[in-house]
Amino acid sequence: MEKIREITEIHLALLESFPPKLRITAVGTVPTGGWTDPKLRPHVFVQPPPDGIHDFDFVADPPTGPAPQIVSSIQAIYTWEELPEGVKGVRVHASQNAKTAQLDLDRPGRQPNRFILDDYGGATRIEYYPRALDSLGEEEVEAAADARFEYQGPEGHFVFRGEEIGQEQNILGLLVSVALQPNADAGGLDFALLLPPVHLRGQARQAFQTIGIKIRSRGRVINPSGAELAYETVNLEGVAEDIPIL
Numbered sequence: 001m002e003k004i005r006e007i008t009e010i011h012l013a014l015l016e017s018f019p020p021k022l023r024i025t026a027v028g029t030v031p032t033g034g035w036t037d038p039k040l041r042p043h044v045f046v047q048p049p050p051d052g053i054h055d056f057d058f059v060a061d062p063p064t065g066p067a068p069q070i071v072s073s074i075q076a077i078y079t080w081e082e083l084p085e086g087v088k089g090v091r092v093h094a095s096q097n098a099k100t101a102q103l104d105l106d107r108p109g110r111q112p113n114r115f116i117l118d119d120y121g122g123a124t125r126i127e128y129y130p131r132a133l134d135s136l137g138e139e140e141v142e143a144a145a146d147a148r149f150e151y152q153g154p155e156g157h158f159v160f161r162g163e164e165i166g167q168e169q170n171i172l173g174l175l176v177s178v179a180l181q182p183n184a185d186a187g188g189l190d191f192a193l194l195l196p197p198v199h200l201r202g203q204a205r206q207a208f209q210t211i212g213i214k215i216r217s218r219g220r221v222i223n224p225s226g227a228e229l230a231y232e233t234v235n236l237e238g239v240a241e242d243i244p245i246l
Contacts, residue, residue: 001039001059003095004028004074010092010101015079020243022080024101026058026092033072034063040078040092052088053100112198112240117210119234124153126193126212126236128176130167151191155180173197173210187219198240205241212236 009027014020026040043055058076089102115128129148147167149160158180166177174195181189192213198206212234 001037001041001061003093004030004035004038004058004060005071005094006096007058007092007094007099008073010090010099012090012101012103014103014243020083022083022087022090024056024078024080024090024092025075026056026078027073027075028058028094029071030060030062030074031071032063032067032069034065034067035060035072035074036063037061038074038076040076042078042080048084048086052086053091053102054087054089055091055093057093112200112206112242114241114243115195115238116241117193117212117236117238119212119236124151124212124234124236126151128193128195130174130176149176149178149193151178151180155189183217183219185220188217190215190217193236195238200240200242205239208238208240210236210238 005028007026007028009025011025013023013025015023024040038058038060040056041059043057045054049055056078060074060076087103089100091098091100113129115126115130117126117128118124127148127150129146147162147165149165151158151160158178160178164178166175168175168177172194174197175192176195177190177192179188179190181187192215194210194212196208196210198208200206214232214234216230216232217228218230
């Protein structure tokens with residue numbers, strides 16, 4: 001495969017998925033007709049680029065036989081399924097030029113639509129998406145059916161959606177709760193995440209600290225006495241982000 005002649009256009013779209021995927025569409029020119037199998041080939045970085053701009057080569061297979069001797073247009077699409085943190089845009093290279101496209105991360109009135117939290121020991125990780133977004137990345141009416149909560153911890157890996165997630169606004173902030181283990185005879189385990197209001201003030205992300213609470217019920221006990229629930233707090237470091245879903 002060879003690099004194409006020139007890049008003419010780049011379009012970026014963050015797809016509405018969990019986690020979000022980035023669709024990169026590049027358009028360019030080749031010196032003749034007959035070029036096939038166009039691809040965007042990502043550069044491999046030992047460390048993420050400090051400016052957040054990731055590089056791709058636009059390559060294709062040149063014709064192996066006679067081809068029209070006319071400059072032709074060619075297009076390639078790449079879907080980036082595992083976006084690293086800090087991505088701000090992409091740079092696509094051809095043999096004669098390169099073009100850069102940046103994500104729109106400077107919209108006014110930004111609100112978080114993704115929360116990522118880790119405990120201090122690295123044993124627990126949480127991703128929470130509180131609401132759905134429309135095709136322009138703006139907030140729709142908040143609906144429990146559109147929320148998603150992913151929990152990875154000592155108890156296992158769990159993914160909850162919609163009505164499986166409890167959401168309650170109170171004086172402490174937003175209390176988000178899920179059931180990790182059903183309240184059966186042996187006792188149940190719920191997890192509650194306390195989210196304070198986070199104001200982005202035009203930024204793409206803001207760090208914050210909060211707590212999670214593991215709530216254990218003791219199950220079926222004959223003639224019980226004492227407290228029915230036991231609480232264990234988990235200190236969490238979090239990042240609130242506004243991801244433009246297109």
